[in-house]
Amino acid sequence: MTDGARLATQPGVRPREAATHCPYCALQCGMVLRETAGRVEVAPRDFPTNRGGLCQKGWTSAELLDHPDRLTTPLLRDRPGGELRPASWDEALDRVAGGLRAIQERHGPDAVAVFGGGGLTNEKAYALGKFARVALGTRHIDYNGRWCMSSAAAAGLRAFGVDRGLPFPLADLGRADTLLLVGANPAETMPPLMRHLADQRERGGRLIVVDPRLTATARQADLHLQPLPGTDLAVANALLHIALTEGWLDRAYVADRTTGFDEVRRTVAGCWPAEAERLSGVPVADLEATARALATVDRAVILTARGAEQHAKGVDTVTAFINLALALGLPGRPGSGYGCLTGQGNGQGGREHGQKADQLPGYRRIDDPAAREHVAGVWGVDPAALPGPGVPAYQLLDSLGTPHGPRALLVFGSNPVVSAPRAARVESRLRDLDLLVVADFLRSETADLADVVLPVAQWAEEDGTMTNLEGRVLRRRALREPPPGVRTDLAVLAALAARLKGGAPSYREMHNKGPFLTPEEAFPADPRAVFAELRRASAGGPADYAGVSWDRIDADTGVFWPCPDEDGPDSPRLFTDRFPTPDGRARFRAVTHRPAAEPVCADYPLHLTTGRVLAHYQSGAQTRRVAALRRAAPGGFVELHPDLAGRLGVAEGEEVRVVSRRGELRAPARLSPAIRPDTVFAPFHWPGAARANSVTNDAVDPVSGMPEFKICAVRVEKA
Numbered sequence: 001m002t003d004g005a006r007l008a009t010q011p012g013v014r015p016r017e018a019a020t021h022c023p024y025c026a027l028q029c030g031m032v033l034r035e036t037a038g039r040v041e042v043a044p045r046d047f048p049t050n051r052g053g054l055c056q057k058g059w060t061s062a063e064l065l066d067h068p069d070r071l072t073t074p075l076l077r078d079r080p081g082g083e084l085r086p087a088s089w090d091e092a093l094d095r096v097a098g099g100l101r102a103i104q105e106r107h108g109p110d111a112v113a114v115f116g117g118g119g120l121t122n123e124k125a126y127a128l129g130k131f132a133r134v135a136l137g138t139r140h141i142d143y144n145g146r147w148c149m150s151s152a153a154a155a156g157l158r159a160f161g162v163d164r165g166l167p168f169p170l171a172d173l174g175r176a177d178t179l180l181l182v183g184a185n186p187a188e189t190m191p192p193l194m195r196h197l198a199d200q201r202e203r204g205g206r207l208i209v210v211d212p213r214l215t216a217t218a219r220q221a222d223l224h225l226q227p228l229p230g231t232d233l234a235v236a237n238a239l240l241h242i243a244l245t246e247g248w249l250d251r252a253y254v255a256d257r258t259t260g261f262d263e264v265r266r267t268v269a270g271c272w273p274a275e276a277e278r279l280s281g282v283p284v285a286d287l288e289a290t291a292r293a294l295a296t297v298d299r300a301v302i303l304t305a306r307g308a309e310q311h312a313k314g315v316d317t318v319t320a321f322i323n324l325a326l327a328l329g330l331p332g333r334p335g336s337g338y339g340c341l342t343g344q345g346n347g348q349g350g351r352e353h354g355q356k357a358d359q360l361p362g363y364r365r366i367d368d369p370a371a372r373e374h375v376a377g378v379w380g381v382d383p384a385a386l387p388g389p390g391v392p393a394y395q396l397l398d399s400l401g402t403p404h405g406p407r408a409l410l411v412f413g414s415n416p417v418v419s420a421p422r423a424a425r426v427e428s429r430l431r432d433l434d435l436l437v438v439a440d441f442l443r444s445e446t447a448d449l450a451d452v453v454l455p456v457a458q459w460a461e462e463d464g465t466m467t468n469l470e471g472r473v474l475r476r477r478a479l480r481e482p483p484p485g486v487r488t489d490l491a492v493l494a495a496l497a498a499r500l501k502g503g504a505p506s507y508r509e510m511h512n513k514g515p516f517l518t519p520e521e522a523f524p525a526d527p528r529a530v531f532a533e534l535r536r537a538s539a540g541g542p543a544d545y546a547g548v549s550w551d552r553i554d555a556d557t558g559v560f561w562p563c564p565d566e567d568g569p570d571s572p573r574l575f576t577d578r579f580p581t582p583d584g585r586a587r588f589r590a591v592t593h594r595p596a597a598e599p600v601c602a603d604y605p606l607h608l609t610t611g612r613v614l615a616h617y618q619s620g621a622q623t624r625r626v627a628a629l630r631r632a633a634p635g636g637f638v639e640l641h642p643d644l645a646g647r648l649g650v651a652e653g654e655e656v657r658v659v660s661r662r663g664e665l666r667a668p669a670r671l672s673p674a675i676r677p678d679t680v681f682a683p684f685h686w687p688g689a690a691r692a693n694s695v696t697n698d699a700v701d702p703v704s705g706m707p708e709f710k711i712c713a714v715r716v717e718k719a
C-alpha cells in the first residue's frame with residue numbers, strides 16, 4: 001500500500017483515502033482523495049491556505065488519473081518525421097542513454113540539457129539537478145519556473161538576502177489594514193485565497209488592485225489603478241515620492257534596519273506623480289489615495305505577481321515595490337510586509353533545490369566555492385568536477401540545436417511548445433535537436449515533437465513534498481500505485497543513471513571513491529531517501545530543510561523553512577529581528593522606469609498582455625483534457641475594449657488576428673469595457689492558432705532572465 005493512503009477493511013468496498021494537496025497552483029489547497037471501486041472522488045480539506053475551499057481545477061483534478069489520453073507505455077520515434085510507436089521501457093531507456101552518451105562523446109557534456117518544471121516535487125527537482133550535474137556532468141539545466149517567479153526571486157534576494165515568496169503565513173493577509181495587489185488576480189488564479197481577502201474586508205481593511213484589466217479581483221477592490229502594462233515601476237516610485245513628500249516614512253525603521261536609502265531618496269525625488277500619470281494613465285489623485293492608504297495605517301501588505309514581474313524590467317519593478325515597503329517599515333511586522341504570490345504548484349520549492357541554472361540545493365549558488373564543497377561532499381564527488389552555472393531557460397531553449405548549443409534535451413514536467421515566449425522559434429529549436437526526450441503523463445504538444453516519450457506517474461500516485469507560496473513544506477501523499485507501464489520520475493532517473501554509470505567524470509569518480517557506490521544509492525527511486533539526502537544537501541543553505549522531516553510535516557500543517565534543526569522551531573514569519581544579509585539589514589536599491597522592450601508604432605499600435613483564466617492551468621495540457629474545464633473555457637480569445645473593437649469594425653465573437661513581429665494568433669474577439677482601449681488581452685493556455693506565445697516578446701530581464709510576457713506591440717485585424 002502506498003504511503004499515506006488508508007485501505008478500509010470492509011470486504012468488497014475497498015475505499016482508499018489520501019489526505020493530500022491539489023496538483024496545480026502554489027496555494028496547494030488541502031484535499032482528500034477517496035477511491036471506491038476504482039472511482040476517485042475529490043473533497044476539500046480544511047488547511048490554512050484554502051480553509052476548506054477548492055477551485056474548479058482542484059475539484060476536477062482526479063479526472064486525469066484514468067483519462068483515455070493517459071500515457072501508459074513509452075513511445076519511440078524511429079526516424080525524423082516518423083510516427084511515435086509504443087516501445088518497452090528497456091528499449092526506450094536504452095535509446096535515451098545510448099543517445100545521450102553518443103552525443104556527449106561527440107560534442108562534450110554540455111551538449112545535453114535538462115529542462116524541469118515548477119510542478120515537480122522537491123524530491124524530483126533535487127534529483128533532476130543532481131542528475132544533470134553528476135550523472136550527465138552538464139551545466140545546462142533550467143526550468144519553466146524561470147518564467148514565473150524569477151524576477152521577484154532576484155529582487156527578494158537583492159533586498160532581503162533570501163527569496164521566499166511570502167515571508168509570512170497567508171493568514172497575515174486577513175490582518176492587513178491595507179492590501180495592495182500589483183498584477184495579481186487571485187479571484188481567477190487561486191480563488192480560495194480570496195477567503196483571506198474576505199477576512200481582511202470584514203475587518204474593515206482596504207483592498208487596492210493595480211492591473212491593466214478590471215479583473216474579477218479588481219472588481220472587489222476599494223480602488224482599482226489601471227495602468228498601461230509595463231508602467232508599474234513608475235507607479236511604485238511615484239507612491240514612494242508621495243510618501244516622502246508627505247513625511248510618511250518610517251524613519252526609525254529605515255535607519256535601524258536598512259541600507260542604501262539615500263540614493264533611493266534622491267532618485268524618487270524626481271519621480272513626480274504627474275509624470276507617473278502621464279506614463280501609466282493612473283490619476284495623481286489615485287496615486288495619492290494609494291500612498292495614504294498604505295502609509296497611514298498600522299498594518300499594510302504589498303504583493304506582486306506575474307503582471308508586475310513578467311517584464312524585461314521585472315526585477316527592478318519588484319525592487320521599486322520593495323523599496324516602498326521598506327520605506328514604510330513593513331517587512332518583518334506581523335500583518336505587514338512585502339510578498340510575491342508564487343504561481344506554480346511547487347514554484348517555491350522547485351527553485352530552491354538545484355533545478356535553476358545557477359543553483360545548488362538549499363538555494364546555494366553554484367559559483368560559491370563553499371557551496372560547491374558542501375554539496376559535492378553530500379554527493380560524494382570532487383567539487384571541481386561539478387559544472388558551473390548554465391544559462392536561463394529562454395536562452396537555453398533558444399540555443400538548442402544551434403552550432404554551440406545542446407544537441408539533446410530531457411524535459412520533465414514542462415510544455416515549452418505552448419508556454420515559452422516566441423514559441424514558434426522554440427518549437428523550431430526543439431525540432432533541430434538530435435534527441436528530445438519528454439517525461440509526462442499525457443501527450444503534450446512538446447511530447448508530440450519528442451523522439452522518446454516516457455510515461456510517468458501523476459500526483460495521486462506518488463509521495464513527496466511540495467513547498468507552497470508561503471514557504472510551507474507540505475506532504476504529497478499517494479492514493480494508489482501508478483498504472484501498469486507507468487514509472488515515477490524518480491524511477492526514470494534511477495534507471496537512466498544506472499545506464500549512464502561511468503559516463504561523466506564526476507559520476508565515474510562517485511562510483512570509484514564516493515560514499516554512493518551504486519546508481520541505486522546515488523539516485524534512489526524512493527522519495528523518502530531522496531528527501532533525506534536533500535535535507536543534508538540543503539543544511540546550512542539559505543533554504544535550509546535540515547530540520548524538516550516527513551513525520552514532522554505529517555504531525556502538523558507543514559513546516560516553514562528555514563528549519564535547520566529537527567528539534568528546533570520553523571520559520572513562519574521572517575525578518576522580525578534581522579534580514580539574512582551579511583549586516584542583517586535590508587538593502588534599498590534605486591531603480592527607474594524604462595519603456596517596454598518593444599514600443600508601439602504605426603505598424604503595431606496596440607499593446608498585447610497575456611494571462612490566465614479560471615478554468616485552466618499553465619499550458620493547459622492537463623486542464624484542457626478535463627471535460628468540465630473544457631466546457632467552462634473551450635478555447636482562446638482576444639479581449640478588446642468596445643471602443644477599440646468599434647474602430648476596427650470587429651464584432652463580439654468574430655475571429656481576429658493579433659499580429660506581432662514574431663507571429664500571430666487567431667481567436668474570437670471578446671468585447672469588454674474591463675480592459676484599456678489601447679491594450680488587448682489573450683490567455684496563454686492554448687496551442688495551435690490561438691497560441692498567445694506565438695506573438696509574445698522574447699526580450700528578457702538582464703538579472704532574472706524573465707521574458708517580457710506581459711507586453712509587446714501588436715496590431716489587431718479581422719481574420
Ligand code: SF4
Nearest residue numbers: 022024025029055058
Ligand atoms: S488550482 Fe490552486 S486554487 Fe485551485 S484548488 Fe488547486 S491549489 Fe487550490
